[in-house]
Amino acid sequence: MKQIQGVIFDLAGTVVDFGSFAPTTIFVEAFRRGFDFDISLQEARVPMGLGKWEHIKAVGELPEVAQRWQTQFGREMDESDIDTIYDTFMPLQIAKVGEHADLIPGTEDVVAGLRDQGIKIGACTGYPRAVLDALLPSLNHNGFTPDYVVATDDLAAGGRPAAFMALKNMLELGLGDVTTCIKVDDSLPGISEGLNAGMWTVALLLSGNEAGLTQEQFETSDETTLAAAREKAQKVFSTSGAHYEIDTIADLPKVVADINLRLAKGEKP
Structure with missing residues (x-):
């Protein structure tokens, strides 16, 4: 029975740097x-x-x-x-x-839960390698240590919205079936990347670029304010083709569980 084998995360606005500032x-x-x-x-x-x-x-x-x-x-x-x-x-x-290396709340617990299920953790980013190398020590220190990570200039073929960085993660993580992989991102090019790779895709509405909220704003705003920010992001993602939309990475476990049920029924992205 197929189950999710790998999750590939974007960085800024997805696991780190709330609001992608x-x-x-x-x-x-x-x-x-x-x-x-x-x-x-x-x-x-x-x-x-x-x-x-x-x-x-x-x-x-x-x-x-x-x-x-x-x-x-x-x-x-x-x-x-x-x-x-x-x-x-x-x-x-x-x-x-x-x-800007503070992890988005929920990241450590979600990643730990994925690892408990035997799921590999990949990452890719629009940052060039020189920037990624400057960021990784802080990310690791703060508790995010992916099994593999790709920078946008690591591959001669180029970056998003093409599938190359996502597929490079699969290759290095030893994952042989794109239908058992999820791409999580807060940007349209990142969702297109996952779709072009044939993966399940999850768009983040409130932690990333489209809402543009600080963590403090997210944590202190009333539901009316958050609903307006959510709607703003949903309009951007309305034609993205994303399979799921959630507020932040903290909501990812329920998506993984749902995809596992769909995989068990023979569904594909």
Whole structure:
């Protein structure tokens, strides 16, 4: 009887950095330092989940950003501009990513429960390897130690929304059946990654990029406020194809249990 064998987690907004503030705030700073050009935190959030060079490019292609860039510089953003912003972003992100290494509540208990079931724990991220290497010691110290983790620039084939990082996790974890794997993510590219790999997918509504809440806001807001944030995220994920939507990683065990029942009936993602 088939049962879940592996869960592959995104990092920021999924298991660490409630609200995914580490990358987004640094994007804002990198645009400002690189070109004295302002983008909003919300604009920085739009392409979250992509590799960081691709993320900068996607922000520059947002119509309102592109128009402001044209007005300020009299030309379109080009690849050399993206390189400049990326080269500004990288040292800032490496220096500050450890400041956003608190685990999202529930992570340790959920991962421990998965391990008790013999489930392998994988991870992948839109962070480049240099940033991931700066983050991992803090993650490990705080209690998240995946069996394998892939950075967006580890593979020549590229990152999200393609399936390569998820499939690399499967290969390294020795998992032979995509239908027994779950991809958990707080971004559209991350959900597409899991779907492209043929896995079950779980979208996180309140801990990640789309709601953009701090942990304090999540823990102190009334249900009306949380419902509005949840609805905002649900609109983003409405066409994502995600099999499940939950608030945070703390709600994952019930999803695993449900998928196990579906697998036992012969269902596939």
